[in-house]
Amino acid sequence: MLLTVLRRAAQSVPLVFVVSILVFALLHAAPGGPLSVYLENPGVRPEDIERLRRALGLDLPLPTQYLHWLGAFARGEWGFSLSDGRPVADRMLERAPATLELAVASLAVALLAALPLGVLSAIRRGGWFDRITGVGALAGISLPVFWFGLVLQLSIAIGLGWLPSSGRSSAFDHGAVDRIRHLMLPAIVLAAVHAAGWSRYLRSSMIGILSQRFILAGESRGIPRKVLVLRHALRNAAGPLLTVVLMDAAFLVSGAVVTESVFAWPGLGALFTEALARRDYPVLMAFLMVTSVAVIVLNLLADLAHRTLDPRTR
Amino acid sequence: MKIARRKAHTAERPIDAATIIALIVAGILILVTVLAPWIAPQAPDAIDLAGRRAPPSTAHWFGTDDLGRDLLARVLFGARVSLAIGVLAAVLTVALGAGVGTVAGWTGRWVDALLMRVADAILAVPRLPLLMIGSVILRPGVALLILLVAAVSWMETARVVRAEVRSLATRGFVEAARAVGAGALLSMWRHILPNVLPILVVATTLAVGRSILLESALSFFGVGVQPPTASWGNMLYQAQATMATEPWLALFPGVAILISVVTVNALGEGLDVRRSGQGG
Numbered sequence: 001m002l003l004t005v006l007r008r009a010a011q012s013v014p015l016v017f018v019v020s021i022l023v024f025a026l027l028h029a030a031p032g033g034p035l036s037v038y039l040e041n042p043g044v045r046p047e048d049i050e051r052l053r054r055a056l057g058l059d060l061p062l063p064t065q066y067l068h069w070l071g072a073f074a075r076g077e078w079g080f081s082l083s084d085g086r087p088v089a090d091r092m093l094e095r096a097p098a099t100l101e102l103a104v105a106s107l108a109v110a111l112l113a114a115l116p117l118g119v120l121s122a123i124r125r126g127g128w129f130d131r132i133t134g135v136g137a138l139a140g141i142s143l144p145v146f147w148f149g150l151v152l153q154l155s156i157a158i159g160l161g162w163l164p165s166s167g168r169s170s171a172f173d174h175g176a177v178d179r180i181r182h183l184m185l186p187a188i189v190l191a192a193v194h195a196a197g198w199s200r201y202l203r204s205s206m207i208g209i210l211s212q213r214f215i216l217a218g219e220s221r222g223i224p225r226k227v228l229v230l231r232h233a234l235r236n237a238a239g240p241l242l243t244v245v246l247m248d249a250a251f252l253v254s255g256a257v258v259t260e261s262v263f264a265w266p267g268l269g270a271l272f273t274e275a276l277a278r279r280d281y282p283v284l285m286a287f288l289m290v291t292s293v294a295v296i297v298l299n300l301l302a303d304l305a306h307r308t309l310d311p312r313t314r
Numbered sequence: 315m316k317i318a319r320r321k322a323h324t325a326e327r328p329i330d331a332a333t334i335i336a337l338i339v340a341g342i343l344i345l346v347t348v349l350a351p352w353i354a355p356q357a358p359d360a361i362d363l364a365g366r367r368a369p370p371s372t373a374h375w376f377g378t379d380d381l382g383r384d385l386l387a388r389v390l391f392g393a394r395v396s397l398a399i400g401v402l403a404a405v406l407t408v409a410l411g412a413g414v415g416t417v418a419g420w421t422g423r424w425v426d427a428l429l430m431r432v433a434d435a436i437l438a439v440p441r442l443p444l445l446m447i448g449s450v451i452l453r454p455g456v457a458l459l460i461l462l463v464a465a466v467s468w469m470e471t472a473r474v475v476r477a478e479v480r481s482l483a484t485r486g487f488v489e490a491a492r493a494v495g496a497g498a499l500l501s502m503w504r505h506i507l508p509n510v511l512p513i514l515v516v517a518t519t520l521a522v523g524r525s526i527l528l529e530s531a532l533s534f535f536g537v538g539v540q541p542p543t544a545s546w547g548n549m550l551y552q553a554q555a556t557m558a559t560e561p562w563l564a565l566f567p568g569v570a571i572l573i574s575v576v577t578v579n580a581l582g583e584g585l586d587v588r589r590s591g592q593g594g
Binding site for chain 2 (some may be wrong): 015018019022023026029030117138139141142143144146147150151153154158238250251254257258261265272273276281284287288291292295296299
C-alpha cells in the first residue's frame with residue numbers, strides 16, 4: 001500500500017512542474033513583463049527600470065529565471081505584493097482562514113443537501129420527487145454562480161433583511177452567531193452547484209447498487225429495506241462519492257473567487273480579484289500556484305481514497 | 315409497409331418530453347437572437363435621459379437602465395454576443411479537444427504522454443482565475459475571447475476522444491483497413507470519426523453551456539466583453555452597483571443566462587442518454 005501511495009504521489013511531481021512552467025510563462029506573457037506596472041508610471045525613469053531589471057534578475061535567460069523563481073517559490077519566498085509591498089506569502093496566509101471556513105461550510109451544506117436528495121430520488125426513481133430534484137439539479141448545475149449570489153443578496157439580505165448581505169462579521173459584533181449569519185449566504189451559493197452535481201451522481205450510483213444481487217439476496221433474507229438502503233447500498237456508494245467530492249476541488253476554487261467577490265468575503269478569492277484589478281502579478285501567480293498544487297494534492301487524495309475504499313482496485 | 319414503419323419507429327427510442335421542450339426553447343432562443351433587430355422595441359443604445367431607471371412597465375417590459383436604455387432591447391442584443399461566444403467557443407473547444415485527443419490516442423507513446431500531461435496540468439489550474447488572468451494580460455476582443463475560453467476548456471473532450479480512439483484503433487475493422495493499406499488520415503476519417511461523432515455532438519452541446527457561463531463570469535468581473543457592446547455578463551457587472559434600487563437590471567440578464575444554459579444542458583443530457591442507450 002505504501003508503495004502504491006509513493007508511486008502515485010511521484011506521478012504528481014511532473015504535473016506540478018508543468019503547471020509551474022505554465023504559470024511562469026503566463027507571467028512573462030504580460031505586456032512589459034513583470035515590471036509592466038512601473039512602465040505605466042511616469043515617475044519612474046528608464047534607468048530605474050533598467051536597474052530594477054538587473055536587480056530582480058530579469059536580464060538573465062528565461063530558463064535561469066524560471067529555475068530561480070521555482071527555487072524561491074519552493075522555499076516559500078513568493079515575492080512582494082505590488083500594491084502594498086508586503087510579502088505575498090503573508091498576504092495569502094492572513095486570508096486563508098476565511099476561505100477555509102467558507103469551503104468547509106459550503107462542503108457541509110452541499111453534502112447535507114446532496115445525501116438525502118440523492119438517496120431519496122434513487123429509491124423513488126421516476127416518481128415526482130425524483131423528477132423535481134432532477135429539474136432542480138439541472139437548474140443548479142446551470143446557475144451562473146455570481147448571479148445566484150446577487151439574487152440571494154437582493155432577496156434575503158436586502159429585501160427581507162434576514163441575513164447580512166456581505167462581509168465576514170459586523171463592525172461591533174464578533175460573536176459566533178453573527179459570524180454564522182454572515183457565513184450562511186456565501187456558503188449556500190458556493191454549495192449550490194456541487195449539491196446539484198453530487199446528488200445526481202449519488203442517485204445514479206445508488207440505482208446501480210440497488211439493482212445488484214446482494215441487495216436482492218438481502219431482501220430475500222428479510223433485511224428491512226431501510227437497512228439495505230442506508231447501510232448496505234449507501235456504504236458502497238460513499239466511496240465513489242468521496243472521490244467525486246475531492247475531484248471537484250478545482251471548481252471549488254473558481255466558485256470561491258466568484259462567491260467571495262460578490263459577498264465581500266475577505267478570503268483568498270477576494271484577494272485574487274483585488275490583485276487582478278491592480279495587476280498585482282506576484283499575488284496572482286502565487287494564487288495560481290498554491291491553488292493548483294492544492295488541486296493536485298486533493299486529486300491525489302481522491303485517487304488514493306478510491307483505491308482504499310474500493311477493494312476491486314487493490 | 316405500414317407494419318415495417320411502425321417497427322422502425324418503436325425500435326428508435328422515443329424522444330422524452332424534457333428534450334422536446336429543450337429543443338423548442340432552443341429554437342425560440344435562436345429565432346429571437348437572429349431577429350433581435352426586428353423584434354427589439356428600440357435600439358439597444360438609444361439613450362433617453364428623461365426615462366432613466368424606470369421599473370418594468372408596458373412601455374419598457376424589462377425597465378430601463380441608468381442611461382434610459384431599454385433593458386429588453388439590450389437583453390435581446392446581448393443574446394447575440396453571449397450566445398455567439400457560447401456556441402463558437404464550444405465548437406472550437408471540441409474541435410481542439412478532438413484534435414489533441416485523436417493525435418494522442420492514435421500516435422501513442424511520448425506524444426500521447428506529453429499531450430495528456432499538458433491536459434492534466436491545465437485541468438489542475440482553476441479555470442476561472444486562469445481565464446481572468448489571461449484576459450487581463452491579453453485584453454481580448456470577442457474573437458480572442460472565444461479562443462481563450464476554448465484554450466482552457468478542451469481537456470475533457472481530449473481525454474474522452476483519446477480513450478475512444480485508443481480502443482477503436484485496436485479493433486478488427488480499423489486494423490483491417492490498415493492492413494489493406496489505408497493511411498492514418500483515411501482510417502480516421504472513414505472509421506474513427508463516425509464512431510466518435512456522437513460523443514463530439516454531446517460534448518459540444520454541454521460545452522455551449524459552460525462557455526456561456528465562463529463568458530458571463532469574465533464579463534461580470536469587467537475583464538470579458540467590454541462596453542458599449544452589451545453581453546449578459548457585462549450587463550450584470552453594470553447592474554451590481556445599483557442593484558438595491560434597480561433590481562430589474564440584475565434580474566433579467568441573469569434569467570436569460572439561466573434559461574440558455576438550462577436549455578443546452580437539458581439538450582446535452584437528452585442526447586447523451588440516446589447515445590449511450592441508458593434510461594435516466
